[in-house]
Amino acid sequence: MSRWEPDARGRLEKAALELYNHQGFDATTVAEIATRAGVTERTFYRHFADKREVLFPADNPLPDILAGATAAAPLPLAPLEVITRALVEAAPVFEEREDLAPQRQAVIAANPELQERELAKLAALASTLAHTLRQRGLENTTAALAAEIGIAAFKVAYERWVNDPDRHPLAQHIRETLDTARHLIAPPDQATATDDVSRTGQESVA
Amino acid sequence: MSRWEPDARGRLEKAALELYNHQGFDATTVAEIATRAGVTERTFYRHFADKREVLFPADNPLPDILAGATAAAPLPLAPLEVITRALVEAAPVFEEREDLAPQRQAVIAANPELQERELAKLAALASTLAHTLRQRGLENTTAALAAEIGIAAFKVAYERWVNDPDRHPLAQHIRETLDTARHLIAPPDQATATDDVSRTGQESVA
DNA sequence: TACCCTGATGTCACGAACTGACATCAGGGT
DNA sequence: ACCCTGATGTCAGTTCGTGACATCAGGGTA
Numbered sequence: 001m002s003r004w005e006p007d008a009r010g011r012l013e014k015a016a017l018e019l020y021n022h023q024g025f026d027a028t029t030v031a032e033i034a035t036r037a038g039v040t041e042r043t044f045y046r047h048f049a050d051k052r053e054v055l056f057p058a059d060n061p062l063p064d065i066l067a068g069a070t071a072a073a074p075l076p077l078a079p080l081e082v083i084t085r086a087l088v089e090a091a092p093v094f095e096e097r098e099d100l101a102p103q104r105q106a107v108i109a110a111n112p113e114l115q116e117r118e119l120a121k122l123a124a125l126a127s128t129l130a131h132t133l134r135q136r137g138l139e140n141t142t143a144a145l146a147a148e149i150g151i152a153a154f155k156v157a158y159e160r161w162v163n164d165p166d167r168h169p170l171a172q173h174i175r176e177t178l179d180t181a182r183h184l185i186a187p188p189d190q191a192t193a194t195d196d197v198s199r200t201g202q203e204s205v206a
Numbered sequence: 207m208s209r210w211e212p213d214a215r216g217r218l219e220k221a222a223l224e225l226y227n228h229q230g231f232d233a234t235t236v237a238e239i240a241t242r243a244g245v246t247e248r249t250f251y252r253h254f255a256d257k258r259e260v261l262f263p264a265d266n267p268l269p270d271i272l273a274g275a276t277a278a279a280p281l282p283l284a285p286l287e288v289i290t291r292a293l294v295e296a297a298p299v300f301e302e303r304e305d306l307a308p309q310r311q312a313v314i315a316a317n318p319e320l321q322e323r324e325l326a327k328l329a330a331l332a333s334t335l336a337h338t339l340r341q342r343g344l345e346n347t348t349a350a351l352a353a354e355i356g357i358a359a360f361k362v363a364y365e366r367w368v369n370d371p372d373r374h375p376l377a378q379h380i381r382e383t384l385d386t387a388r389h390l391i392a393p394p395d396q397a398t399a400t401d402d403v404s405r406t407g408q409e410s411v412a
Numbered sequence: 413t414a415c416c417c418t419g420a421t422g423t424c425a426c427g428a429a430c431t432g433a434c435a436t437c438a439g440g441g442t
Numbered sequence: 443a444c445c446c447t448g449a450t451g452t453c454a455g456t457t458c459g460t461g462a463c464a465t466c467a468g469g470g471t472a
Binding site: 078079080112115116117119120123141142144145146148149151152153155156159160177180181182183184185186187188 | 281282283284285286287318321322323325326329343344347348350351352354355357358359361362365366383386387388390391392
């Protein structure tokens with residue numbers, strides 16, 4: 001048998017989430033996490049760059065999914081439509097592990113340092129999205145803007161989903177939010193009218 | 207005369223910017239900054255929450271300007287138009303102090319920790335913007351989305367402005383970028399019509 | 413079988429980021 | 443003459459994060 005229990009990384013993630021949840025991020029020391037996971041503090045830092053990073057899985061498939069879906073979308077599609085499809089395709093990633101996600105989300109919501117890190121991850125996502133859009137032939141500014149808008153919409157959609165008492169699928173919130181975007185360029189009194197217009201056949205995602 | 211040289215805070219800001227610029231953020235210790243400013247390390251932490259915060263002025267007028275301009279805009283305007291005006295009105299804040307801004311920007315661009323902090327500041331801005339839009343009567347999701355998209359557009363516009371060899375005014379980049387955003391958001395068949403409606407004057411997207 | 417190599421971990425030492433508690437003392441008000 | 447306040451100094455301590463080196467099971471190879 002091997003010298004140590006296997007999956008030290010997994011144990012560290014679990015221990016960290018439990019402690020952060022139970023006593024707060026600030027009140028938890030890396031030494032505590034390590035002890036609970038049965039390793040030393042030094043080993044924690046061999047697996048995670050810092051105390052925050054343990055909440056942001058390194059094997060995150062999101063960039064690849066978004067890039068793949070974006071690159072694969074039919075060329076004549078409008079940029080925002082491409083992004084909508086990519087985000088919808090990525091939605092399941094958030095819906096699996098539905099047991100741990102709320103804990104994780106609560107911890108992050110309770111701590112500004114962790115929110116900063118989350119914003120950084122989202123910005124990185126926007127960056128890869130912009131890169132992929134450029135490869136589709138979009139001009140620089142357009143690509144960057146479309147990517148940023150897409151991520152912005154995702155942030156809002158995710159927020160809605162987390163707080164949705166009816167537990168509608170994330171994909172639905174994404175589509176609705178991106179539909180809402182269309183209201184933004186119309187004066188407020190036309191909002192309801194625009195609502196009808198925008199509801200024309202957006203369900204064609206394969 | 208007073209017991210110490212006045213404006214310790216200002217001296218700390220200056221010393222920090224110089225050192226960050228000259229030897230990098232990581233390679234600079236708070237002790238160094240304090241010594242150069244003629245105070246102790248402890249005093250640094252009385253003025254700034256942490257080593258990063260010294261680059262993000264506490265007297266930042268941006269939130270107030272944005273909130274004020276947003277609240278004051280005519281009610282029938284489309285949300286994105288309201289935001290465009292607010293951002294344009296805030297633009298001068300970035301264009302004054304044009305001597306220090308590039309240094310500051312270079313330091314931030316060179317360090318991920320500082321970029322995280324900048325993203326957090328922008329997110330806070332989006333949050334106040336959303337709050338003000340809600341007070342104008344906008345529904346929750348619409349307000350949040352408009353604010354996020356506005357900040358997203360601002361990020362892109364600011365990036366363009368910083369790298370603009372022709373040094374066009376920031377306000378122009380903001381208008382152009384938000385015009386691009388309208389094209390992205392509007393369904394293709396409505397794009398030209400929306401273009402006429404949203405046109406506020408001289409600008410034209412090439 | 414005997415040997416070496418590798419990779420994951422432990423051990424130790426240390427600098428640098430922050431924080432709490434208490435001391436100091438000019439200037440202003442009473 | 444007195445006290446109060448606010449900005450700073452002093453000091454001790456915790457925690458984060460890193461470099462350098464030691465350990466040793468398991469796998470490959472002669």
